Amino acid sequence: MNGNFLCAIRGPILMITLGVLLSIDQFGGVSFARTWPVLLIVFGLFKLAERAAPRNV
Amino acid sequence: MTPPMSMPNPETVPPMDASSYANPYTAPTAPPPMPGAQSYAGQVSPSQVSPGLAFGLGLIPGVGAIYNGQYAKGLTHVVIFGLFISILDSGAAHGYEPLVALLMAGFCCYMPFEAYHTALRRQRGETEDEFSSLLPVHGSSRFPVAPVVLIALGTIFLLHNLDILDFERWLRYWPVLLIALGAYMLVARMNTSGSSGSRSARSGARDAGGEQ
Numbered sequence: 001m002n003g004n005f006l007c008a009i010r011g012p013i014l015m016i017t018l019g020v021l022l023s024i025d026q027f028g029g030v031s032f033a034r035t036w037p038v039l040l041i042v043f044g045l046f047k048l049a050e051r052a053a054p055r056n057v
Numbered sequence: 058m059t060p061p062m063s064m065p066n067p068e069t070v071p072p073m074d075a076s077s078y079a080n081p082y083t084a085p086t087a088p089p090p091m092p093g094a095q096s097y098a099g100q101v102s103p104s105q106v107s108p109g110l111a112f113g114l115g116l117i118p119g120v121g122a123i124y125n126g127q128y129a130k131g132l133t134h135v136v137i138f139g140l141f142i143s144i145l146d147s148g149a150a151h152g153y154e155p156l157v158a159l160l161m162a163g164f165c166c167y168m169p170f171e172a173y174h175t176a177l178r179r180q181r182g183e184t185e186d187e188f189s190s191l192l193p194v195h196g197s198s199r200f201p202v203a204p205v206v207l208i209a210l211g212t213i214f215l216l217h218n219l220d221i222l223d224f225e226r227w228l229r230y231w232p233v234l235l236i237a238l239g240a241y242m243l244v245a246r247m248n249t250s251g252s253s254g255s256r257s258a259r260s261g262a263r264d265a266g267g268e269q
Contacts, residue, residue: 037212040210041215
């Protein structure tokens with residue numbers, strides 16, 4: 001799992017996370033106004049993983 | 058989301074072979090492979106960059122950074138500007154409105170000057186990544202500052218939003234942040250004075266090194 005792979009899946013994963021959070025909002029769970037920091041956490045985890053990943057660009 | 062190696066804008070990007078072209082989405086995270094390698098913001102030839110125009114566009118939140126090709130930074134500037142307006146508008150400042158207003162005014166002055174200096178650096182032919190003077194993403198690899206800050210912020214906001222953590226009560230402890238910042242600056246200064254040869258690119262260490 002190198003840096004390129006992480007860069008490639010970052011956008012889709014963030015989009016999926018956004019979709020899941022908004023789905024939870026739509027189907028009467030926790031509202032998106034309360035769950036949006038999950039996006040920050042996911043983004044931070046990606047940044048962390050990119051540091052740990054070997055960089056063969 | 059734009060796929061990698063998408064069509065570069067012919068107006069801003071001079072034609073070059075695809076292998077050396079850095080995609081704007083990968084540019085912030087990919088390390089600079091060579092000293093002379095271009096990031097996305099450095100694609101325009103230096104003679105086309107106008108610092109005056111960057112200053113003028115910088116008066117509009119985010120547009121100065123966009124002129125410099127730093128889309129992520131422009132977005133961040135817009136978000137910060139919007140946060141200031143939201144805080145002032147919603148009365149969340151709780152009597153600190155003058156402070157927030159002054160911070161906002163300072164931020165409005167900061168943006169054009171920041172765009173101006175970035176444009177000057179680009180005019181000199183230096184490459185600017187998308188997060189320059191925003192987050193130390195290319196900084197020293199000793200400690201991952203940006204990811205840890207992002208995760209910490211996200212965790213704090215999430216706990217607050219789910220009513221697990223009482224934000225108002227913890228807000229009283231904000232001066233602890235100043236203590237932490239001082240401790241960090243102290244450590245950075247110790248490191249730079251201990252090994253003056255290895256100048257860290259991280260801003261804290263750079264500040265500590267510059268004040269000596």
